[in-house]
Amino acid sequence: MNETIKADVNSNVSLLKRAYSREKRARKETEEILEEKTLELFAANYELKAANETLLKQQSTLVKNEKLAALGELSAGIAHEINNPLAFIISNINSLEDYCNQFSEITHAAQKVSVSEKYDNEVADNLHKVLDKQDLNYMINDSKLIFEEVKEGLDRxxxxxxxLKSFSRTQSSDREDTDVKDCLLSALKIANNKVKYHCKVVKDFDPTPSIYCNKNELTQVFLNIIINAAQAIPKQGTITLTTRCSDDYIIIDISDTGIGIPEEILDSIFNPFFTAKPLGVGTGLGLSVSYGIIKDLSGTISAESTPGAGTTFTILIPNDTRMDDINV
Amino acid sequence: MKGIIFTSLADMVEEHYGLKSWQGMLDACPLATGGSYSSGGIYPDKEIMCLVGQLQQRLDVPLDILLRTFGEYLFECLSKMHHNYVISKASPRDFIMSINDEIHRDIEKLYPGTSFPFLEYINDTDNGLSVIYKSPRKLCFLAEGLIQGVANQYNTDIGIIHSKCMHRGDEHCQMDLTFYE
Incomplete structure (x- = not known):
């Protein structure tokens, strides 16, 4: 009887051992499947996140471009409307200044007459009284100042x-083969007075192919950004200029260690008349003009900024800008 | 075939006939896998056919009855694992009609390469529906058991008439279902 029970127990133990062994293999297989699926999920999730980020960036760029395009049209309209009256105001002011100069000469002549002994009569006396009463000397001198101020204002x-016309322009003009590095150096030279006292300038130029563009305009873009960079550095800081190449683009980075741009206004910096500078320091057109110039080259201009740490402007210009010129 | 069919069969045999019977069935079949199955794996069809054949011999019941019984048990296992599919459908008819386009599609996404029977729904009336079943495995009795499992899950009755059957020489199987409130 004991033997029978023993054999039965042994049989059951053997059965359980085999079942346990199967379960162990099955568990291992399940773990392998789980691991594989987890990796697949991780990879898929990573791809989705990257795709989502790209989409968000593209969406944001599209919105920004649309907005700037609309502003471009608006600017062109405003510029045209202002330009016409401006032209005749400038012309009339110039004529008026000529007339005033002539009037001034007549007045001087009259003054000479009024004090001349040759004309010692009642007419000369009256003339002297009138000239004194109206304080014509003051009016003539002040008119000169008024004309200067008016003309300065009109120039502005x-x-x-x-x-504004430059921001919204669509025509390319005066293009030539241009070395980006030359334009950067040229801009740096022009901005020297605003940079040299408090900024260290680091230049890291990789050789880049020449691009077909308006040299002065490209220099203007760099100048605008360099001056902004210098103004963003309150005491001492560094401005770094780099050029490099990818397969399709020439990439120009202009970085500063300045106060940075708050996130809430970063999207608006390319809008015409947008400025974070104090009243009278900037017109708010520098970056919008720069945007227009780079866009004309089928390039992009963007800014990344960390408040308190600095700002980097990145400009991408296609290697082959000549094709765009043909298309225009 | 999906591993859950194997693990469910093992569970059913062990639950009703003991571990010894399942071991006996495994020993009697030439199994490349060694009889070790996990629900997420995919295993050769011939292994399940052999194991079912062994069970039929041991129980001495007709194959159609065995497969229907197993189908009911299998649906219970499946619904425990994937309860969301069941609760997302208001009625057994909705559930059955979602098998082709939702459940099989999701399984294909999770386990690419899984092969499914082709189901087609015809004669969709107020309380009736015909399901066309096509599969080289010819497991229509298992499908019948699964439908019965759906009825159990929803605490209702479904009348099933197997009006056409590949085992009787028809090109495909047809199950005419009647839904009772």
Whole structure:
């Protein structure tokens, strides 16, 4: 009887051992499947996240471009509307200044007459009284100042209108083979006075192929950004200029260690008339003009900034800008 | 075939006839896998056919009855694992009609390469529906058991008439279902 029970127990133990062994293999297989699926999920999730980020960036760029395109049209309209009256205001002011100069000469002649002994009569006396009463000397001197200020103001309006036209322009002009490095150095030279006292400038130029563009305009873009960079550095800091190449683009980075741009206004910096500078320091057109120039080259301009740490402007210009010129 | 069919068969045999019977069935079949199955794996069809054949011999019951019984048990196992599919459908008819386009599609996404029977739904009336079943495995009795499992899950009755059957020489199987409230 004991033997029978023993054999039965042994049989059951053997059965359980085999079942346990199968379960162990099955568990291992399940773990392998789980691991494989987890890796697949991780990879898929990673791809999805990257795709989502790209989509969000593209969406944001599209919205920004659309907005800037609309502003471009608006700017062109405003520039045109202002330009016409501006032209006749400038012309009339110039004529008026000529007339005033002539009037001034007549007045001087009259003054000479009024004090001349040759004309010692009642007419000369009256003339002297009138000239004294009206304080014509003051009026003539003040008119000169008024004309200077008016003309200065008109020049500023003219510049603003020209910049607005520049932001919205669609025509390429005066293009030539241009070395990006030359334009950067040229901009640096022009901005020297605003940079040299408090900024260290680091230049890291990889050789880049020449691009077909308007040299002065490209220099203007760099100048705008370099001046902004210098103004963003309150005490001492560094401005770094780099050029490099990818397969399709020339990439220009202009970085500063300045105060940075708050995130909430970063999207608006290319809008015409947008400025974070104090009143009178900037027109808010520099970056919008730069945007227009780079866009004309089928390139892109973007900014990344960390408040308190600095800002980097990145400009991408296609290697083959000549094709765009043909298309235009 | 999906591993859950194997593990469910093992569970059913062990539950009702003991571990010894399952071991006996495994020993009697030439199994490349050694009889070790996990629900997420995919295993050769011939192994399940052999194991079912062994069970039929041991129980001495007709194959169709055995497969129907196993189908009911299998659905219970499946619904425990994937309860969301069941609760997302308001009625057994909705559930059955979602098998082809939702459940099989999701399984294909999770386990690419899984082969499924082809189901087609015809004669969709107020309380009736005909399901066309086509599969080289010819496991229509298992499908019948699964439908019965659906009825059990929803606490209702479904009348099933196997009006056409590949085992009787028809090109495909047809199950005419009647849904009772």
């Amino acid at each position: 309006v003219k510049d603003i209108v020209a910049n």
